[in-house]
Amino acid sequence: MSTPENLFEPPVRHTAPSEAAVPSGAAVPQEQPRPAGGRGRTIALVGGILAIVAVGAGGAVVFNQVSGGGAQPESVMPGTTIAFAKVDLDPAAGQKLDAIRFVRRFPAAEGKVKDDSDLREVIIKALEEDGQLKGIDYAKDIEPWLGQRIGVGAVPGADGSSKPTVVVALAVTDKGKAEASLPKLTDATGGACQVLEAYAVCTDTTKKLAGVVSATAKGTLADSTNFAKDMAELGEDGVAASWFDAGKADGLLGGASGGLFGAIPGSLMGASPSSTGGVGKGRVAVALRFDGPHLELAGHTSGGTTSFAGKATASSIEALPKDTLAAVTVANAGDQLKAGWPELEKGFKSMAGDQEFTDGLAQAQDALGIKLPDDLYAALGSQFSVAFGGLGADASDLKVAVVSNGDKAVLQKLADSAGELMGSVEPSGGGALTLKSAGDRTVVSLTDDYADEIASGSGLGDTAGFKEAVKDSGKAQIVGYVDIAGLLTAFKDEVPADEAKNLGALSALGFSVTGDGGSSDFSLRLTTK
Incomplete structure (x- = not known):
């Protein structure tokens, strides 16, 4: 899958913090030079969480407690976001119970992940074993403030250019502890972070972070008419969900958006091919959710210009x-x-x-x-x-x-x-x-x-x-x-x-x-x- 260099893997940058780039009254974000070998750390974290969600040999999704509710990461993403994905380790109570029922059917999961396992620690430990997050102590530096949800989005125009910026939102349970620990985390990973409401919003440079914060103040993705409509029609978010506006991305990426959904026929998406080779028009929302002891990947597309031919069903x-x-x-x-x-x-x-x-x-x-x-x-x-x-x-x-x-x-x-x-x-x-x-x-x-x-x-x-x-x-x-x-x-x-x-x-x-x-x-x- 080909993507522009900056879409999913921020480039190495060594930019000093700049208070002038931050909106008036906002806390100064923490940014440190990205260390050697640190390229793509943010996305590695997202990938690690997604890997936990995917049920594989000996892997499973289990939750700490049955509660759910609270702010979602789309509430701190700008309304201009063109692509978004989130993982929710604290979904609705029904999803948690169904997830446990699903996992317990697999012998390989017995004894490896318990009902009270902290998946955040599982993910962080996996990254540490991979040689990342050096110098970070999960119990001291992350666990006291990190919540159960994470979101990642592609936001155009954050640094004044049309190239999308990757933005990560980490749920925060204690703002003070998060602000105290984020400098150490950004020192290990590079980039800049700022706490907005119940989330730490992070990008790879202070300038981009300032642009994201400013754009969010003008309107969030959660309040976007298309996003809200598409997610409502999709139904239950489940443990992971994503949303993509092909029409906007196609113009920004010069047709590269076609690579994201090239394996899905346009007729299945309700979309039409564009002259640039991308998807053209249409939006797609996807959720990974549990239904009793079963796992479902559900999707909804809208805004396309083509539809199925004929009247028969399968x-x-x-x-x-x-x-x-x-x-x-x-x-x-x-x-x-x-x-x-x-x-x-x-x-x-x-x-x-x-x-x-x-x-x-x-x-x-x-x-x-x-x-x-x-x-x-x-x-x-x-x-x-x-x-x-x-x-x-x-x-x-x-x-x-x-x-x-x-x-x-x-x-x-x-x-x-x-x-x-x-x-x-x-x-x-x-x-x-x-x-x-x-x-x-x-x-x-x-x-x-x-x-x-x-x-x-x-x-x-x-x-x-x-x-x-x-x-x-x-x-x-x-x-x-x-x-x-x-x-x-x-x-x-x-x-x-x-x-x-x-x-x-x-x-x-x-x-x-x-x-x-x-x-x-x-x-x-x-x-x-």
Whole structure:
């Protein structure tokens, strides 16, 4: 992911404190030269906290107490902030209880992180072990004043230029102790900090800090109409949340914002590509939160100029066999591809050249025996799925199938071409793929047996694993599902015993994307048994 140099990693600067740069009446911020090897310390701290939030082998999210409430870091970020993320180790009581329920399902977490563990200390100790924060004593210099929340934002214009400045907000429980300890902390990390309300706001230079403080006085991100609206529509903040204004960032970063969301199709974000190669328009808000013993990454996009094509939903995934191990269904895939083809063609031509693209398209048409892209639109139809059922009875046949309500004649041509290609690569095992009709659908599979299973089987949507993992499958345009427990059983001989023991707590992974006009919602859910 490419980003401008100053966006996520402040440059090394040796700037002396300047009282003249601080607004009248404000406390003089503390700033020290960044020591050798200190580049990116601020972001290392953020990364450490995010790493704690992410549940990995032996890692977990547990909270000290059940309280929640209080000021959020967006209350000390300027209203001009274009990107923002926060981690909340003191969320609502329900989130804390659900987090504990989630963690306790993993054997590897037993005894390593207790209910009363101080995650702030865990993070600081991890940074110290990495050779950072030298000379800092957590119990003496940090614990007495550091709260449970942290926010980081990208703020343009803080130093008079359009380049965004990284701003970090650390929750403060005791202002006096924080102001007494911050000079030592900035001496170890470089930068400048100033206590505003319930947070210590930090940047890498005094001049930038003064600009941030001044901008915040004119209006905060919390009071921003777009931010407040987007976060309200997103719902519960959970333990971590982020927000990004692609429209503003695209102009400031010269299209570099496209790198931030390049892996997310514009149609999923309700955004349109810009001439600079960035996202263009639209805003996205994301939250990591718990729902009972399950973990969900939820997102909401708005302000885009494009939307999903077609009227169908991806509910046909529910009709797949109940023992399906993994599947993804895209509704209106043909219409969606048709709507996005001009931009795809433009992108291909920019990478390969106009003539090369034209020649390549002609060669593909000859090889497949179809007209591109029109026949491809027809083949995809309004209900297109890919399903995986594991291995056959002798553990040698791969159970993979494509299911579509598209043009059967085109699907036959594609299957024949694919079979010929497979035969040329592996003559002993190649051959035409199997096609089987299943009502208004056509099943294309590697084997006759799995084609029959798909055509005659059903019930995936009625399984408990699917219902818990997939949100609003009947309304979504894209739905995906992975039966983690089923995969562990099917491939038990391939998974090391210690990994299988810890992964055994997981049930399934599901995702869904629902679009409506210029906005969309997406959900990625990891469920436990």
